[in-house]
Amino acid sequence: MNIILASSSKSRSRVLAAAGVPFTVVPSTIDETILKDTLLRQHTPLDKIAGALADAKALSVSQAHPKALVLGGDQTLLFDGELVSKSQDIAAARVLLARLRGKEHRLIGGLTLAHDNKILWRHGESAELWMRHFSDAFLERYLKTEGTSILSAVGCYKLEGLGVQLFHRITGDYFSILGLPLLPLLAELRKQGVIPK
Protein backbone atom coordinates (compact mmCIF):
# COMPACT_ATOMS: atom_id res chain seq x y z
CA MET A 1 0.00 0.00 0.00
CA ASN A 2 1.37 3.40 -1.01
CA ILE A 3 1.59 6.24 1.49
CA ILE A 4 0.32 9.67 0.43
CA LEU A 5 1.10 12.77 2.47
CA ALA A 6 -1.97 15.04 2.11
CA SER A 7 -0.02 18.15 2.98
CA SER A 8 2.13 20.67 1.18
CA SER A 9 4.13 21.35 4.38
CA LYS A 10 7.84 21.16 3.60
CA SER A 11 8.59 20.50 7.26
CA ARG A 12 6.32 17.41 7.34
CA SER A 13 7.84 16.12 4.09
CA ARG A 14 11.37 16.60 5.42
CA VAL A 15 10.69 14.79 8.70
CA LEU A 16 9.02 11.85 6.96
CA ALA A 17 11.69 11.56 4.26
CA ALA A 18 14.55 11.77 6.79
CA ALA A 19 13.00 8.87 8.70
CA GLY A 20 13.21 6.74 5.57
CA VAL A 21 9.48 6.42 4.93
CA PRO A 22 8.56 6.17 1.22
CA PHE A 23 5.65 8.46 0.26
CA THR A 24 4.29 10.80 -2.37
CA VAL A 25 2.73 14.21 -1.77
CA VAL A 26 -0.84 15.03 -2.85
CA PRO A 27 -1.88 18.24 -1.09
CA SER A 28 -5.55 18.37 -0.15
CA THR A 29 -7.60 21.03 -1.91
CA ILE A 30 -10.06 21.72 0.91
CA ASP A 31 -10.39 25.39 1.88
CA GLU A 32 -8.93 25.37 5.37
CA THR A 33 -10.09 28.90 6.18
CA ILE A 34 -13.74 28.15 5.42
CA LEU A 35 -13.60 24.84 7.30
CA LYS A 36 -11.92 26.46 10.30
CA ASP A 37 -14.56 29.23 10.39
CA THR A 38 -17.33 26.62 10.22
CA LEU A 39 -15.77 24.63 13.09
CA LEU A 40 -15.47 27.80 15.19
CA ARG A 41 -19.10 28.77 14.48
CA GLN A 42 -20.10 25.27 15.62
CA HIS A 43 -18.26 25.99 18.92
CA THR A 44 -15.72 23.20 18.32
CA PRO A 45 -13.27 23.32 21.27
CA LEU A 46 -10.13 25.13 20.10
CA ASP A 47 -7.90 22.16 20.92
CA LYS A 48 -9.96 19.93 18.59
CA ILE A 49 -9.58 22.08 15.47
CA ALA A 50 -6.20 20.65 14.37
CA GLY A 51 -7.55 17.11 14.57
CA ALA A 52 -10.70 18.03 12.61
CA LEU A 53 -8.60 19.69 9.89
CA ALA A 54 -6.26 16.67 9.73
CA ASP A 55 -9.34 14.43 9.28
CA ALA A 56 -10.72 16.64 6.52
CA LYS A 57 -7.41 16.72 4.62
CA ALA A 58 -6.90 12.95 4.87
CA LEU A 59 -10.48 12.16 3.79
CA SER A 60 -10.49 14.63 0.90
CA VAL A 61 -7.35 13.04 -0.64
CA SER A 62 -8.56 9.51 0.22
CA GLN A 63 -11.64 10.08 -2.00
CA ALA A 64 -9.39 10.50 -5.03
CA HIS A 65 -6.89 7.81 -3.91
CA PRO A 66 -8.96 5.15 -2.10
CA LYS A 67 -6.28 2.45 -2.36
CA ALA A 68 -3.54 4.51 -0.71
CA LEU A 69 -2.87 5.10 2.96
CA VAL A 70 -3.40 8.86 3.26
CA LEU A 71 -1.77 10.93 6.00
CA GLY A 72 -3.41 14.24 6.88
CA GLY A 73 -1.85 16.64 9.34
CA ASP A 74 -2.58 20.03 10.82
CA GLN A 75 -1.14 22.25 13.49
CA THR A 76 -2.80 25.12 15.33
CA LEU A 77 -1.37 27.74 17.65
CA LEU A 78 -3.28 28.68 20.78
CA PHE A 79 -2.39 31.90 22.53
CA ASP A 80 -4.25 33.80 25.19
CA GLY A 81 -7.41 31.73 24.66
CA GLU A 82 -7.44 32.33 20.92
CA LEU A 83 -6.64 30.39 17.77
CA VAL A 84 -3.89 32.27 15.91
CA SER A 85 -4.07 32.27 12.11
CA LYS A 86 -1.12 32.17 9.71
CA SER A 87 0.50 35.54 9.06
CA GLN A 88 0.09 36.76 5.48
CA ASP A 89 3.19 38.99 5.33
CA ILE A 90 6.25 40.11 7.28
CA ALA A 91 4.35 43.04 8.84
CA ALA A 92 1.80 40.61 10.32
CA ALA A 93 4.62 38.28 11.46
CA ARG A 94 6.25 41.22 13.28
CA VAL A 95 2.97 41.99 15.10
CA LEU A 96 2.45 38.33 16.05
CA LEU A 97 6.00 37.79 17.34
CA ALA A 98 5.81 40.98 19.40
CA ARG A 99 2.58 39.64 20.95
CA LEU A 100 4.09 36.20 21.69
CA ARG A 101 7.32 37.70 23.12
CA GLY A 102 7.87 36.94 26.82
CA LYS A 103 4.82 34.65 26.93
CA GLU A 104 3.76 31.05 26.58
CA HIS A 105 1.86 29.61 23.66
CA ARG A 106 0.70 26.15 22.71
CA LEU A 107 1.06 24.20 19.47
CA ILE A 108 -1.56 21.54 18.90
CA GLY A 109 -0.93 18.91 16.27
CA GLY A 110 -3.35 16.48 14.69
CA LEU A 111 -2.48 13.52 12.48
CA THR A 112 -4.97 11.29 10.68
CA LEU A 113 -4.52 8.18 8.56
CA ALA A 114 -7.32 7.38 6.12
CA HIS A 115 -7.88 4.52 3.71
CA ASP A 116 -10.78 3.99 1.31
CA ASN A 117 -12.58 7.11 2.65
CA LYS A 118 -12.46 5.84 6.22
CA ILE A 119 -10.38 7.08 9.12
CA LEU A 120 -8.07 4.33 10.41
CA TRP A 121 -6.10 6.18 13.06
CA ARG A 122 -5.85 9.53 14.78
CA HIS A 123 -3.18 11.09 16.95
CA GLY A 124 -3.17 14.39 18.81
CA GLU A 125 -0.28 16.00 20.66
CA SER A 126 0.51 19.39 22.13
CA ALA A 127 3.66 21.31 23.05
CA GLU A 128 4.20 24.39 25.20
CA LEU A 129 6.70 27.02 24.10
CA TRP A 130 7.89 30.09 26.00
CA MET A 131 9.28 32.97 23.99
CA ARG A 132 11.97 35.03 25.66
CA HIS A 133 12.05 38.81 25.98
CA PHE A 134 14.08 39.35 22.80
CA SER A 135 14.98 42.90 21.84
CA ASP A 136 13.32 44.83 19.01
CA ALA A 137 16.72 44.80 17.26
CA PHE A 138 16.79 41.00 17.47
CA LEU A 139 13.27 40.80 16.05
CA GLU A 140 14.18 43.00 13.08
CA ARG A 141 17.35 41.00 12.38
CA TYR A 142 15.35 37.78 12.66
CA LEU A 143 12.68 38.96 10.19
CA LYS A 144 15.34 40.19 7.76
CA THR A 145 17.40 36.98 7.93
CA GLU A 146 14.51 34.53 7.74
CA GLY A 147 12.35 36.46 5.28
CA THR A 148 9.06 35.12 3.97
CA SER A 149 10.11 31.50 4.67
CA ILE A 150 8.67 31.88 8.20
CA LEU A 151 5.16 32.58 6.86
CA SER A 152 4.62 28.86 6.16
CA ALA A 153 4.60 28.22 9.94
CA VAL A 154 1.66 29.48 12.00
CA GLY A 155 4.02 30.80 14.73
CA CYS A 156 6.38 32.40 12.19
CA TYR A 157 9.37 30.34 13.34
CA LYS A 158 11.22 27.18 12.41
CA LEU A 159 13.00 25.48 15.30
CA GLU A 160 15.46 23.96 12.79
CA GLY A 161 16.74 27.48 12.09
CA LEU A 162 17.26 30.86 13.73
CA GLY A 163 13.74 30.53 15.20
CA VAL A 164 15.14 28.52 18.11
CA GLN A 165 16.76 31.77 19.35
CA LEU A 166 13.27 33.17 20.04
CA PHE A 167 12.74 30.69 22.90
CA HIS A 168 13.91 30.15 26.42
CA ARG A 169 11.93 27.02 27.17
CA ILE A 170 10.16 24.34 25.17
CA THR A 171 8.33 21.29 26.47
CA GLY A 172 6.86 18.59 24.28
CA ASP A 173 8.01 16.41 21.47
CA TYR A 174 10.35 18.02 18.92
CA PHE A 175 8.83 16.19 15.95
CA SER A 176 5.35 17.32 16.99
CA ILE A 177 6.56 20.92 16.98
CA LEU A 178 7.81 20.37 13.41
CA GLY A 179 4.27 19.24 12.59
CA LEU A 180 4.68 15.46 12.54
CA PRO A 181 4.65 13.37 15.76
CA LEU A 182 6.98 10.78 14.30
CA LEU A 183 7.22 7.96 16.86
CA PRO A 184 3.44 7.27 17.17
CA LEU A 185 3.11 7.58 13.38
CA LEU A 186 5.95 5.10 12.70
CA ALA A 187 4.39 2.64 15.18
CA GLU A 188 1.07 2.84 13.32
CA LEU A 189 2.72 2.52 9.88
CA ARG A 190 4.43 -0.68 11.11
CA LYS A 191 1.08 -1.93 12.42
CA GLN A 192 -0.48 -1.24 9.01
CA GLY A 193 2.37 -3.21 7.43
CA VAL A 194 3.53 -0.36 5.17
CA ILE A 195 7.01 -0.05 6.67
CA PRO A 196 9.14 -2.99 7.85
CA LYS A 197 9.09 -4.17 11.44
Place this chain on the structure above:
Amino acid sequence: MNIILASSSKSRSRVLAAAGVPFTVVPSTIDETILKDTLLRQHTPLDKIAGALADAKALSVSQAHPKALVLGGDQTLLFDGELVSKSQDIAAARVLLARLRGKEHRLIGGLTLAHDNKILWRHGESAELWMRHFSDAFLERYLKTEGTSILSAVGCYKLEGLGVQLFHRITGDYFSILGLPLLPLLAELRKQGVIPK
Protein backbone atom coordinates in the same frame (compact mmCIF):
# COMPACT_ATOMS: atom_id res chain seq x y z
CA MET B 1 34.70 37.36 21.50
CA ASN B 2 34.93 34.48 19.03
CA ILE B 3 33.26 31.17 19.73
CA ILE B 4 35.25 27.98 19.17
CA LEU B 5 33.60 24.58 19.11
CA ALA B 6 36.12 22.16 20.60
CA SER B 7 34.55 19.15 18.95
CA SER B 8 34.75 17.40 15.60
CA SER B 9 31.15 16.19 15.95
CA LYS B 10 29.25 16.98 12.75
CA SER B 11 25.97 16.80 14.64
CA ARG B 12 27.06 19.51 17.13
CA SER B 13 28.31 21.71 14.28
CA ARG B 14 25.06 21.31 12.38
CA VAL B 15 22.86 22.20 15.38
CA LEU B 16 24.93 25.27 16.26
CA ALA B 17 25.14 26.50 12.65
CA ALA B 18 21.40 26.00 12.06
CA ALA B 19 20.67 28.16 15.12
CA GLY B 20 22.62 31.00 13.52
CA VAL B 21 25.52 31.02 15.98
CA PRO B 22 28.85 32.07 14.40
CA PHE B 23 31.74 29.77 15.39
CA THR B 24 34.86 28.02 14.21
CA VAL B 25 35.82 24.42 14.89
CA VAL B 26 39.07 23.49 16.66
CA PRO B 27 38.82 19.86 17.76
CA SER B 28 40.56 19.09 21.02
CA THR B 29 43.51 16.73 20.80
CA ILE B 30 43.12 15.09 24.22
CA ASP B 31 43.05 11.31 24.18
CA GLU B 32 39.49 10.60 25.28
CA THR B 33 40.05 6.89 25.75
CA ILE B 34 42.97 7.40 28.17
CA LEU B 35 41.09 10.14 30.06
CA LYS B 36 37.94 8.00 30.30
CA ASP B 37 39.93 5.03 31.62
CA THR B 38 41.59 7.27 34.21
CA LEU B 39 38.22 8.66 35.34
CA LEU B 40 36.83 5.13 35.64
CA ARG B 41 39.86 3.95 37.66
CA GLN B 42 39.27 6.94 39.98
CA HIS B 43 35.69 5.65 40.49
CA THR B 44 34.14 8.76 38.92
CA PRO B 45 30.35 8.19 38.92
CA LEU B 46 29.32 7.10 35.41
CA ASP B 47 26.91 10.01 35.01
CA LYS B 48 29.77 12.49 35.63
CA ILE B 49 32.06 11.22 32.87
CA ALA B 50 30.48 13.25 30.03
CA GLY B 51 30.83 16.48 32.03
CA ALA B 52 34.46 15.72 32.90
CA LEU B 53 35.28 15.03 29.24
CA ALA B 54 33.51 18.24 28.15
CA ASP B 55 35.62 20.16 30.70
CA ALA B 56 38.83 18.56 29.47
CA LYS B 57 38.08 19.30 25.80
CA ALA B 58 37.13 22.93 26.50
CA LEU B 59 40.21 23.55 28.68
CA SER B 60 42.63 21.90 26.27
CA VAL B 61 41.52 24.14 23.37
CA SER B 62 41.28 27.20 25.65
CA GLN B 63 45.02 26.85 26.41
CA ALA B 64 45.85 27.46 22.75
CA HIS B 65 43.06 30.04 22.25
CA PRO B 66 42.80 31.93 25.57
CA LYS B 67 40.90 34.89 24.09
CA ALA B 68 38.10 32.81 22.59
CA LEU B 69 35.00 31.40 24.24
CA VAL B 70 35.55 27.67 23.90
CA LEU B 71 32.69 25.18 23.89
CA GLY B 72 33.47 21.60 24.84
CA GLY B 73 30.89 18.86 24.64
CA ASP B 74 30.65 15.16 25.28
CA GLN B 75 27.97 12.51 25.32
CA THR B 76 28.04 9.10 26.98
CA LEU B 77 25.66 6.18 26.72
CA LEU B 78 24.71 4.28 29.86
CA PHE B 79 23.16 0.86 29.51
CA ASP B 80 22.64 -1.84 32.08
CA GLY B 81 24.88 -0.05 34.60
CA GLU B 82 27.76 0.27 32.15
CA LEU B 83 29.35 2.99 30.06
CA VAL B 84 29.12 1.96 26.40
CA SER B 85 32.06 2.86 24.15
CA LYS B 86 31.88 3.86 20.50
CA SER B 87 31.67 0.96 18.07
CA GLN B 88 34.70 0.60 15.83
CA ASP B 89 33.03 -1.14 12.90
CA ILE B 90 29.68 -2.36 11.57
CA ALA B 91 30.12 -5.77 13.23
CA ALA B 92 30.43 -4.07 16.64
CA ALA B 93 27.45 -1.79 15.84
CA ARG B 94 25.36 -4.89 15.05
CA VAL B 95 26.27 -6.44 18.42
CA LEU B 96 25.50 -3.20 20.30
CA LEU B 97 22.13 -2.60 18.60
CA ALA B 98 21.09 -6.21 19.24
CA ARG B 99 21.93 -5.65 22.94
CA LEU B 100 19.98 -2.36 23.13
CA ARG B 101 16.96 -3.79 21.26
CA GLY B 102 13.76 -3.88 23.36
CA LYS B 103 15.46 -2.08 26.24
CA GLU B 104 16.00 1.37 27.68
CA HIS B 105 19.28 3.25 27.64
CA ARG B 106 20.36 6.69 28.74
CA LEU B 107 22.30 9.39 26.92
CA ILE B 108 24.16 11.82 29.18
CA GLY B 109 25.39 15.06 27.72
CA GLY B 110 27.90 17.52 29.13
CA LEU B 111 28.62 21.02 27.82
CA THR B 112 31.37 23.32 29.10
CA LEU B 113 32.27 26.90 28.21
CA ALA B 114 35.85 27.94 28.96
CA HIS B 115 37.67 31.23 28.56
CA ASP B 116 41.32 32.00 29.34
CA ASN B 117 41.87 28.49 30.75
CA LYS B 118 39.00 28.83 33.20
CA ILE B 119 35.60 27.16 33.18
CA LEU B 120 32.81 29.74 32.93
CA TRP B 121 29.75 27.54 32.69
CA ARG B 122 28.69 23.92 32.74
CA HIS B 123 25.49 22.18 31.73
CA GLY B 124 24.47 18.55 32.07
CA GLU B 125 21.38 16.86 30.70
CA SER B 126 20.15 13.33 30.18
CA ALA B 127 17.59 11.60 27.96
CA GLU B 128 16.01 8.17 28.13
CA LEU B 129 15.47 6.19 24.95
CA TRP B 130 13.60 2.92 24.51
CA MET B 131 14.48 0.78 21.52
CA ARG B 132 11.70 -1.30 20.06
CA HIS B 133 11.85 -5.02 19.27
CA PHE B 134 12.91 -4.53 15.64
CA SER B 135 13.41 -7.62 13.50
CA ASP B 136 16.83 -8.99 12.49
CA ALA B 137 15.89 -8.14 8.89
CA PHE B 138 15.24 -4.52 9.90
CA LEU B 139 18.61 -4.37 11.67
CA GLU B 140 20.45 -5.67 8.59
CA ARG B 141 18.66 -3.22 6.30
CA TYR B 142 19.42 -0.40 8.76
CA LEU B 143 23.14 -1.23 8.90
CA LYS B 144 23.34 -1.52 5.11
CA THR B 145 21.48 1.75 4.47
CA GLU B 146 23.26 3.84 7.10
CA GLY B 147 26.72 2.35 6.69
CA THR B 148 29.72 3.58 8.65
CA SER B 149 28.12 7.01 9.20
CA ILE B 150 26.48 5.62 12.36
CA LEU B 151 29.88 4.87 13.96
CA SER B 152 30.33 8.55 14.85
CA ALA B 153 27.48 8.26 17.37
CA VAL B 154 28.03 6.22 20.53
CA GLY B 155 24.60 4.55 20.15
CA CYS B 156 25.10 3.89 16.43
CA TYR B 157 22.04 5.92 15.44
CA LYS B 158 21.13 9.40 14.26
CA LEU B 159 17.61 10.53 15.16
CA GLU B 160 17.69 12.88 12.15
CA GLY B 161 17.77 9.81 9.91
CA LEU B 162 16.60 6.22 9.70
CA GLY B 163 17.79 5.79 13.32
CA VAL B 164 14.48 7.15 14.59
CA GLN B 165 12.86 3.91 13.36
CA LEU B 166 14.80 2.01 16.04
CA PHE B 167 12.76 3.61 18.82
CA HIS B 168 9.31 3.41 20.28
CA ARG B 169 9.71 6.02 23.00
CA ILE B 170 12.07 8.89 23.72
CA THR B 171 11.97 11.32 26.64
CA GLY B 172 14.25 14.29 27.01
CA ASP B 173 15.35 17.22 24.92
CA TYR B 174 15.86 16.54 21.21
CA PHE B 175 18.87 18.85 20.92
CA SER B 176 20.51 17.12 23.88
CA ILE B 177 20.14 13.80 22.10
CA LEU B 178 21.90 15.34 19.09
CA GLY B 179 24.73 16.24 21.49
CA LEU B 180 24.06 19.93 22.09
CA PRO B 181 21.45 21.15 24.62
CA LEU B 182 20.70 24.27 22.61
CA LEU B 183 18.34 26.39 24.72
CA PRO B 184 20.51 26.55 27.88
CA LEU B 185 23.59 27.16 25.69
CA LEU B 186 21.94 30.02 23.77
CA ALA B 187 20.85 31.61 27.07
CA GLU B 188 24.45 31.50 28.33
CA LEU B 189 25.88 32.84 25.04
CA ARG B 190 23.49 35.80 25.33
CA LYS B 191 24.58 36.31 28.93
CA GLN B 192 28.21 36.31 27.80
CA GLY B 193 27.28 38.90 25.17
CA VAL B 194 28.52 36.85 22.20
CA ILE B 195 25.14 36.56 20.47
CA PRO B 196 22.53 39.34 20.35
CA LYS B 197 19.74 39.60 22.91
